[in-house]
Amino acid sequence: MDVRSLEFKQRSVIALDEPNLQKALKQGKAGFQGNRARAIDLVPEWQQIRSDAKVMKDHTLENLDYYLLQYEAAVEANGGKVHWAPTAADANRIITELVTNAEAKLVVKGKSMVSEEVALNSALEAAGVQTVETDLGEYIIQLAGEPPSHIIAPAAHKTKEQVSDLFEKAHGGPRIEDRPGLVTQARHVLREKFMTADIGITGANLFIAESGQHVLVTNEGNGDLCSSVPKVQIVITSIDKIVPTLEDAAATIRLLARSGTGQHISNYTSLYGGPKAADELDGPEQYHVVLVDNGRSTMLGNAFRDMLRCIRCGACMNHCPVYGNVGGHAYGWVYPGPMGSVLTPNMVGLEQTMDLPNACTMNGRCAEVCPMSIPLPDLLREHRRLQFQRGLGGKVARGTLAAWAAVAKKPSIYQTLTRPAVKVMSYFGGKSGVYKTLPGLGSWTSQRDLPAPQGDTFMAQWRKQQKSKKS
Amino acid sequence: MSVDSSGVKSQVGLFVTCLVDLQRPSVGFAAIKLLELAGCDVDVPATQTCCGQPAFNNGDFDSAAALARQTIAALEDYDYVVAPSGSCAGTLKCHYPKLLADDPDWAARAATFADKVHELMSFLVDVRGLQPTALNAQFNANATYHDSCSSLREMGVKEQPRTLLQGVAGLEVVEMEDTEVCCGFGGTFCVKYPEISARIGSDKLSNAKATGADVLLGGDLGCLLNLSGRARREGTDLRVFHTAEVLAGMAERGIGEEIE
Ligand code: SF4
Numbered sequence: 001m002d003v004r005s006l007e008f009k010q011r012s013v014i015a016l017d018e019p020n021l022q023k024a025l026k027q028g029k030a031g032f033q034g035n036r037a038r039a040i041d042l043v044p045e046w047q048q049i050r051s052d053a054k055v056m057k058d059h060t061l062e063n064l065d066y067y068l069l070q071y072e073a074a075v076e077a078n079g080g081k082v083h084w085a086p087t088a089a090d091a092n093r094i095i096t097e098l099v100t101n102a103e104a105k106l107v108v109k110g111k112s113m114v115s116e117e118v119a120l121n122s123a124l125e126a127a128g129v130q131t132v133e134t135d136l137g138e139y140i141i142q143l144a145g146e147p148p149s150h151i152i153a154p155a156a157h158k159t160k161e162q163v164s165d166l167f168e169k170a171h172g173g174p175r176i177e178d179r180p181g182l183v184t185q186a187r188h189v190l191r192e193k194f195m196t197a198d199i200g201i202t203g204a205n206l207f208i209a210e211s212g213q214h215v216l217v218t219n220e221g222n223g224d225l226c227s228s229v230p231k232v233q234i235v236i237t238s239i240d241k242i243v244p245t246l247e248d249a250a251a252t253i254r255l256l257a258r259s260g261t262g263q264h265i266s267n268y269t270s271l272y273g274g275p276k277a278a279d280e281l282d283g284p285e286q287y288h289v290v291l292v293d294n295g296r297s298t299m300l301g302n303a304f305r306d307m308l309r310c311i312r313c314g315a316c317m318n319h320c321p322v323y324g325n326v327g328g329h330a331y332g333w334v335y336p337g338p339m340g341s342v343l344t345p346n347m348v349g350l351e352q353t354m355d356l357p358n359a360c361t362m363n364g365r366c367a368e369v370c371p372m373s374i375p376l377p378d379l380l381r382e383h384r385r386l387q388f389q390r391g392l393g394g395k396v397a398r399g400t401l402a403a404w405a406a407v408a409k410k411p412s413i414y415q416t417l418t419r420p421a422v423k424v425m426s427y428f429g430g431k432s433g434v435y436k437t438l439p440g441l442g443s444w445t446s447q448r449d450l451p452a453p454q455g456d457t458f459m460a461q462w463r464k465q466q467k468s469k470k471s
Numbered sequence: 472m473s474v475d476s477s478g479v480k481s482q483v484g485l486f487v488t489c490l491v492d493l494q495r496p497s498v499g500f501a502a503i504k505l506l507e508l509a510g511c512d513v514d515v516p517a518t519q520t521c522c523g524q525p526a527f528n529n530g531d532f533d534s535a536a537a538l539a540r541q542t543i544a545a546l547e548d549y550d551y552v553v554a555p556s557g558s559c560a561g562t563l564k565c566h567y568p569k570l571l572a573d574d575p576d577w578a579a580r581a582a583t584f585a586d587k588v589h590e591l592m593s594f595l596v597d598v599r600g601l602q603p604t605a606l607n608a609q610f611n612a613n614a615t616y617h618d619s620c621s622s623l624r625e626m627g628v629k630e631q632p633r634t635l636l637q638g639v640a641g642l643e644v645v646e647m648e649d650t651e652v653c654c655g656f657g658g659t660f661c662v663k664y665p666e667i668s669a670r671i672g673s674d675k676l677s678n679a680k681a682t683g684a685d686v687l688l689g690g691d692l693g694c695l696l697n698l699s700g701r702a703r704r705e706g707t708d709l710r711v712f713h714t715a716e717v718l719a720g721m722a723e724r725g726i727g728e729e730i731e
Contacts, residue, residue, distance in 0.1 A: 013666045321653045321671045322664075359664055361657025361671075362528060363620035381528060388530030397659070401525055405534035408489070408520040409541060415517070422493050434703050434727045443662035447669035448700030451494065451727030458487050458496035462515050 001119045001147060003348045005332035008355035012326040020159050021327050028156045032318035035262025036369070043258065053255055054373045056248050057309040061300060067209040067242050068291070074212025078274030080287035085118075091292045092123035095201070095234060098288055099129050102232050104198035108190075110216070110223035111135035112203025113151055113312060114238050114292050116334045117347070120201070131201075132193045134222040136186055143170050149328030151335060152260050152314040157327050190222065200226035200284070204237040205311070206252055207289070209244045213273035214289065217256065217266045224270050233275070233284035238292045240308040252311055255371035259313040295347045303382045307342050309372040316366035316376055322359055331356060338366040338376040345383050354392060357383035419457050426453040481599075483511040484549030486542065486588075488559045489521040490692040495726065498692060501719035502555040502591050508606070509599035511551070518545040522554075524562045528658050532570060539567045540577060543584045551598070552584070555591045555715050556691050557622025558658075564588040565625050590622055591715060592690055596631035603638025608720035611641035615684040616714070617675065617698070618651045619691035632690060632714045639717055645682040649674070654689075656697035672701040679709060686710045686725075688717060699726040 004011070015021055040046050060067055072082040085091035091114075099107060107129055109115065121142075124131045133142040137154040141147065143166045148154030155163070163182055168175045171189060176182050202223045204214035214235055216223045227233050243249050257263045276283030299308055317323040317337025328336030332353075335343045341356035357380045366376045387393050407414050429435060429452020437445045444450055483506050491498045503513045523538030542563065546552045554560040564585045571581040595601040616636070622628035636644050655661060655671030675698060679687050687702075687709050689695050699711035710725035724730070 009664070012664070016666055016670055321655065321674075322667055325667055325670050325674075358660070359667070361620070361653045361655065361660045361668075363653035363657065364624040365620070365651070365653070368624060381530070384528065384530035385532055386530070388532075397529075397663070401529050401531065401659075402534070404521070405523070405526045405531065405538065408523070409534070409537050411518045411520050411541070414520045418493055431730045433724070433729045434700065441662075443665050444700070447665040447704065448672070448697065449703040449727060451696055451699055451703075453494050454496055456496070458492040458499040459515075459517065461496055462499070463517070 001116065001122075001334060003333050003344075003352045005344060005348070005353040005356055007332055008330055008359060011332065012330040012359070015326040015330050020162060021157050024157050024159050025324060025327055028150075028153065029318060029324050032262070032314070036259060036315060036318070037262075039258040039262040039264060042264075043254075049251060049254060050371055050373060053251055053371065054309065056243065056251065057372060060242060060244055060248075061240070061305060061308055064239065064242070064300060067244055068239060071207060071209040071212055071242060074210065075274065075287075075289060076212075078212045078287070079277070080212070080274040080289060083288060083290045085290050085292045085294075088118035088292070088294050091118045091236060091290055091294070092120055094290055095120060095236065096123055096127045096129075098232070098234055099124060099199055100127060102198055102286075104129060104232070106193065106197045107131045107199045107201055108193050108197040108226045108230065109133050109138070110200070110202035110218065110226045111138045111154065112201070112236055113148075113334065114203055115201065115236050116148060117294065118236075118292060120236065132190070132197075134190050134193065134226060135218070136183065136220055136222075139186055139190065140166060143167075147329065147334065149336060150314060150317060151312050151339075157329065194225045194229050197226075197230045199232045199234060200228075200230040201234045201236060202226050204235050204241060204289075205256065206241050206243055206249050207237060208246055208249050209242055211246060211273060213271045215249055215253065216270045216272065217253065217268070219261070219263075219267040221268045224268055227270070227272055228283055231284055232286045233272070233288065235272075235287075235289045236292065237289065238294065238296060240296050240310070256311050256313050259315040259369070259371040299346055304342065304346055304379060306374050307339070307346070307379055309374055310339055310343075311372055312339075313371060315369045315371065319365045319369045321361065321363065321365075338380070339374075342376060342379045342383070350383060350386060350390070350392065354387070357381075357387065415457070415459055419460050422453045422457050423455070426455045429453070480510060480512045482550045483513045484546040484552050485513050485515045486519060486522070486546060486552055486554040486559060486563065487515060488554055488556045488692065490696070491555060494696065495692060495713070497721055497723075498555050498713040498715055501713070501715040501721045502553070504719040504721070505591070505595055505601070505715060506553065509595050509601040511599070514549065516545045522559045522562045524558065524566075525658055527562065527566060527570065536570045536574070539570050539581065543567065543577070543580055547580065547584045547587070549587065551594065552588045553591055553594045554588070555713065556693075557590045557619055557626045557628055558691050558693065560588055560590040561621040561625030590626040590628050590690065592622075592631040592635065593626060593628050596634055601635065603635050606635065606638040606718055606720075608638070608718055609640040610717050610720070610722055612686040612710070613643045613645060613682075613684045614686035614688050614717070615645050615647045615679050615682045616650065617647075617654060617679070617687060617689040617694060619689050619694045620653050622690050623651060628690060632688070635718050636688070636714065642717065645684055647678040647682045647684070649678050654694045654698050656694045658693065661697055668697070669701060672697055673705060676702055676705065676707050676709065680707060684709070686712065688712055688714045690714050695726055703727050
């Protein structure tokens with residue numbers, strides 16, 4: 001998928017005035033935030049589960065090599081196969097080979113953000129394979145030819161009316177307006193695909209080292225049909241999704257469902273581990289897991305390791321005031337919102353994503369709600385540090401900030417320079433009390449008035465007071 | 472309460488913050504009045520300027536560290552360091568120790584210093600036990616209070632200003648929807664992404680207006696300048712003050728208000 005993160009500024013401004021998007025975002029936000037808050041209120045030990053999960057995941061990452069090998073051995077013991085994909089291209093090559101070897105014509109897919117990350121669908125398309133997304137949200141955006149705008153609700157930017165339009169065009173009339181009707185129609189269309197597909201590809205929310213199983217969490221059951229009906233099952237996931245034990249998986253699922261959709265548990269939480277055994281009636285004949293690295297092992301060794309705890313629940317974006325106003329597409333790649341602004345520069349390069357770490361007010365609500373206690377603002381600030389270090393970014397802004405810092409480092413010069421400036425601004429601010437425009441401060445005054453300073457500086461007034469007290 | 476057992480008053484070094492110094496000194500004087508009411512001796516060392524947060528949040532850690540050393544040297548000898556701003560206090564308390572962690576001469580000093588730092592409202596209530604009944608302030612208004620992000624999340628400020636505001640005669644505080652959501656200021660964010668910032672600010676203003684309040688209060692001047700400026704631009708009729716000004720009985724001309 002093309003990286004369009006450098007267009008963040010333009011696209012975000014357009015998004016602010018897009019009525020359908022704004023409507024969808026407002027509805028989504030209210031639902032996500034309210035449901036999460038209600039679900040968490042019912043779990044008094046929430047903060048404890050949260051901090052235990054952090055400890056568990058930090059330990060796992062510290063010993064990632066050990067657990068990954070343990071997992072591989074367990075999968076093989078179950079009769080499955082693990083494929084290692086250092087890069088996105090490797091992942092696509094491996095899966096395309098598996099698909100062509102099976103002479104597959106039709107692939108059904110469950111929602112997988114890692115497959116979006118590596119752009120698997122276009123790779124399969126290039127190999128002449130038809131791929132049908134079966135998660136309702138993914139199905140909608142596949143029909144619309146758009147990327148996802150949210151990691152757990154890919155069509156979060158679409159209103160019901162827009163979905164009606166899309167379905168009418170794709171499925172033929174009559175136009176359906178109600179939600180259950182739309183879902184039923186999609187279900188009919190997709191049911192046939194499940195039954196005729198040669199291969200099912202899904203992601204994995206987690207995978208378990210001790211048992212060689214992966215966990216799939218969905219609300220529609222589509223992932224389970226993808227996993228159990230076709231003859232070949234392929235799972236694409238990333239190395240950071242591993243947990244050591246089944247207990248660890250259970251604890252993580254408690255956090256995931258509540259943080260994401262505000263459910264106690266998702267409608268379908270399934271464990272898979274290997275192909276159909278000789279004495280089993282159904283299930284796939286082959287079970288393949290493609291483990292994608294794509295920059296993660298680099299993050300393991302740098303300042304971004306904390307980000308590898310992410311369980312992709314989406315809570316950070318659901319509580320982000322920037323995401324909540326501009327939506328996911330403005331971020332220009334696969335992962336939007338706070339977690340995306342940390343991940344994307346790591347995966348596609350800081351030069352391609354200049355705005356992402358900066359388009360954040362540092363309000364900290366994302367870190368507050370993150371079930372894995374990821375210090376998202378600190379990680380965004382780390383990207384800013386790297387940008388500064390490499391001399392990336394606007395010269396004017398850098399110059400202004402450098403001048404401010406230089407003056408602030410010399411208290412007497414600071415006081416000598418600021419006092420006349422403040423007095424002049426206070427004087428010319430005059431009766432109205434604000435500036436409507438001010439040279440050099442256009443970015444402030446384009447959207448707001450600038451309150452004029454009260455008069456003299458605090459420091460000057462304080463000095464005067466102290467003097468008169470002494471005399 | 473006003474003196475310790477030996478009869479010595481607590482010495483407070485006030486970190487004025489650059490925005491208060493330049494934009495709105497009345498917040499600094501209100502802070503001093505409240506601190507004295509809470510039994511402290513207040514001093515304002517002249518070698519302080521800006522806490523370095525703009526540099527820090529824009530990735531210039533060297534400049535931020537230089538300002539951190541300067542601020543620590545200016546204020547570390549007081550019993551307490553108090554700032555009328557959650558975000559500046561948060562920089563001093565939460566970020567200086569990280570910034571200077573690898574500096575052998577300063578790491579320990581930064582950590583000791585951090586323990587002394589408080590945001591004004593939480594210092595008055597949590598450390599000094601100031602009671603609302605001890606205030607001597609009148610302000611006839613319906614107000615709503617905006618929880619600025621660093622005050623709330625870095626400095627643990629939530630109930631303290633609300634508790635103290637109960638002691639202001641004539642004042643009614645009504646809670647708004649989404650009071651814990653950002654106002655869109657975000658330091659340099661507001662000039663880098665003015666349109667997004669303005670939208671977030673407008674959402675905050677409409678939540679504030681929806682309570683029927685005619686006054687908006689908060690504890691961080693950055694947020695208040697942003698919100699008052701946006702209110703003036705939109706034509707939203709809301710007076711904006713720093714909480715300290717109201718508590719000290721020093722709320723006269725609101726931020727960005729016309730001179731009568
Ligand atoms: S960063 Fe935290 S809140 Fe955001 S998706 Fe990952 S786990 Fe969820």
